Amino acid sequence: MQTIDVLVIGAGPAGTVAASYLVKQGYKVSILEKEKFPRFQIGESLLPCCMEYLDESGLLEAVIPKGFQKKTGAAFMRGEKRCEFYFSEQYTKGWTWTWQVKRADFDLTLAEATRAKGVDVLFECEVISVQCSPDRQIVEYKDPEGALHVIESKFIIDSSGYGRVLPRLFDLSKPSAFTPRGAVFSHLEDINRTEDASNNIFVHSFDNNRSWIWAIPFSDGSTSVGIVGDQEKIVELTENNGEKYKEFIQNFADLKGRFKESKLKFEPKNILGYSIGVKQMFGEGFVLSGNSTEFLDPIFSSGVTFATASGLLSAKMTHKHLQGEAVDWKTDYEDVIQKGIDVFRSYVSGWYNGDFQTIVFAKEIDLDFKNQICSVLAGYVWDQSNPFVKKHDTILGTLAKVIRMKEREV
Ligand SMILES: Cc1cc2nc3c(=O)[nH]c(=O)nc-3n(C[C@H](O)[C@H](O)[C@H](O)COP(=O)(O)OP(=O)(O)OC[C@H]3O[C@@H](n4cnc5c(N)ncnc54)[C@H](O)[C@@H]3O)c2cc1C
Numbered sequence: 001m002q003t004i005d006v007l008v009i010g011a012g013p014a015g016t017v018a019a020s021y022l023v024k025q026g027y028k029v030s031i032l033e034k035e036k037f038p039r040f041q042i043g044e045s046l047l048p049c050c051m052e053y054l055d056e057s058g059l060l061e062a063v064i065p066k067g068f069q070k071k072t073g074a075a076f077m078r079g080e081k082r083c084e085f086y087f088s089e090q091y092t093k094g095w096t097w098t099w100q101v102k103r104a105d106f107d108l109t110l111a112e113a114t115r116a117k118g119v120d121v122l123f124e125c126e127v128i129s130v131q132c133s134p135d136r137q138i139v140e141y142k143d144p145e146g147a148l149h150v151i152e153s154k155f156i157i158d159s160s161g162y163g164r165v166l167p168r169l170f171d172l173s174k175p176s177a178f179t180p181r182g183a184v185f186s187h188l189e190d191i192n193r194t195e196d197a198s199n200n201i202f203v204h205s206f207d208n209n210r211s212w213i214w215a216i217p218f219s220d221g222s223t224s225v226g227i228v229g230d231q232e233k234i235v236e237l238t239e240n241n242g243e244k245y246k247e248f249i250q251n252f253a254d255l256k257g258r259f260k261e262s263k264l265k266f267e268p269k270n271i272l273g274y275s276i277g278v279k280q281m282f283g284e285g286f287v288l289s290g291n292s293t294e295f296l297d298p299i300f301s302s303g304v305t306f307a308t309a310s311g312l313l314s315a316k317m318t319h320k321h322l323q324g325e326a327v328d329w330k331t332d333y334e335d336v337i338q339k340g341i342d343v344f345r346s347y348v349s350g351w352y353n354g355d356f357q358t359i360v361f362a363k364e365i366d367l368d369f370k371n372q373i374c375s376v377l378a379g380y381v382w383d384q385s386n387p388f389v390k391k392h393d394t395i396l397g398t399l400a401k402v403i404r405m406k407e408r409e410v
Contacts, residue, residue: 007153014290015159016110017311038104048095049379053308062113068099092375132285176275182234185226187265282329343381355400
């Protein structure tokens with residue numbers, strides 16, 4: 001039986017960031033990844049804050065030469081109203097840009113760079129069962145030929161994303177408090193795109209704040225377009241080989257001409273009921289990171305940022321643990337990650353209950369407030385000096401109330 005220091009489950013952003021950090025510390029690390037890469041994954045618009053984690057794990061330099069589409073901001077629209085955020089105009093001093101990526105290429109780049117650093121990355125190897133104890137973890141996996149193998153490690157980082165390997169095996173999942181929603185998406189040719197349209201994610205709100213549509217341009221001239229809303233509507237829009245989906249896009253002024261004649265790169269795919277929580281993010285011999293923990297909602301593109309943030313922090317704590325230092329997993333890991341998730345939870349709630357939209361679509365918006373909100377949208381949700389982080393649970397509601405009163409008076 002092969003014995004290693006750390007076994008990472010999943011070669012998405014959470015897993016590769018964790019593995020890269022640990023191999024740099026001198027550990028023997030393997031990743032077991034169910035799929036053959038490159039593989040499609042949703043989650044294409046990154047946030048500037050994730051550049052910090054890619055950098056610290058040593059993966060950023062492998063991504064830079066790939067020439068992914070630079071992203072410098074986000075534009076929100078509702079009917080005729082429009083509000084643009086530029087990451088260069090934000091409160092927290094941090095990254096002012098990031099990328100929009102086809103995850104097949106991005107994740108392959110991360111996985112290859114991780115392997116080049118000395119991590120054994122095994123594709124098409126699906127984890128089937130796990131037995132955990134304080135210092136000996138036994139993992140059974142199936143190889144591409146269907147043969148079963150066993151690997152032993154001192155510690156496990158579960159970064160299996162939507163696969164949720166340990167939450168499923170150890171009954172750790174917990175339902176989300178958000179209304180279940182779904183998304184339907186594809187990539188389209190985008191030959192009519194303007195330069196301004198390239199650097200941003202575009203989000204249109206419709207259906208009384210219940211639904212929205214994204215446009216995420218890529219560097220190869222194609223664009224990801226996705227519709228988020230009630231699950232029944234999403235299932236309906238997926239039908240008919242993409243005809244209903246393409247027709248629906250024509251309802252939005254600046255997408256109408258742009259995609260009228262565009263060919264779909266693949267038939268629309270959908271994903272339903274993706275919001276999920278977790279009872280705890282760690283246990284004897286293991287820690288969860290990325291989407292294996294909690295996934296809220298795609299509206300603010302926070303998934304990869306949380307995957308890389310939690311991937312890196314889980315690796316740092318694992319390093320401490322393997323050095324024989326006492327780790328308070330609750331305080332030093334779970335509570336830290338949870339704090340960031342809770343900030344975004346307030347903004348996701350504010351998006352669907354209308355408070356966030358009242359603020360960004362107000363006739364006037366205080367520039368300091370806008371810059372502080374911009375830092376949240378850039379992913380800097382651990383910056384407690386930002387009032388829009390610190391008072392996240394009340395500030396949107398209070399400000400929206402003031403704006404509504406003011407706009408009624410005018
Ligand atoms: C509709 C929608 C839109 C989104 N848009 C965005 C966005 O614009 N920006 C953003 O940042 N995020 C977005 N997200 C979220 C994003 O998809 C995830 O947060 C992100 O991919 C999480 O990364 P991860 O590394 O945790 O997991 P993943 O990227 O899912 O990687 C996990 C890996 O684990 C592997 N795995 C699973 N089971 C097993 C097993 N049994 N054995 C071995 N390997 C296994 C999988 O094959 C996979 O490769 C969106 C989500 C949804 C639902």
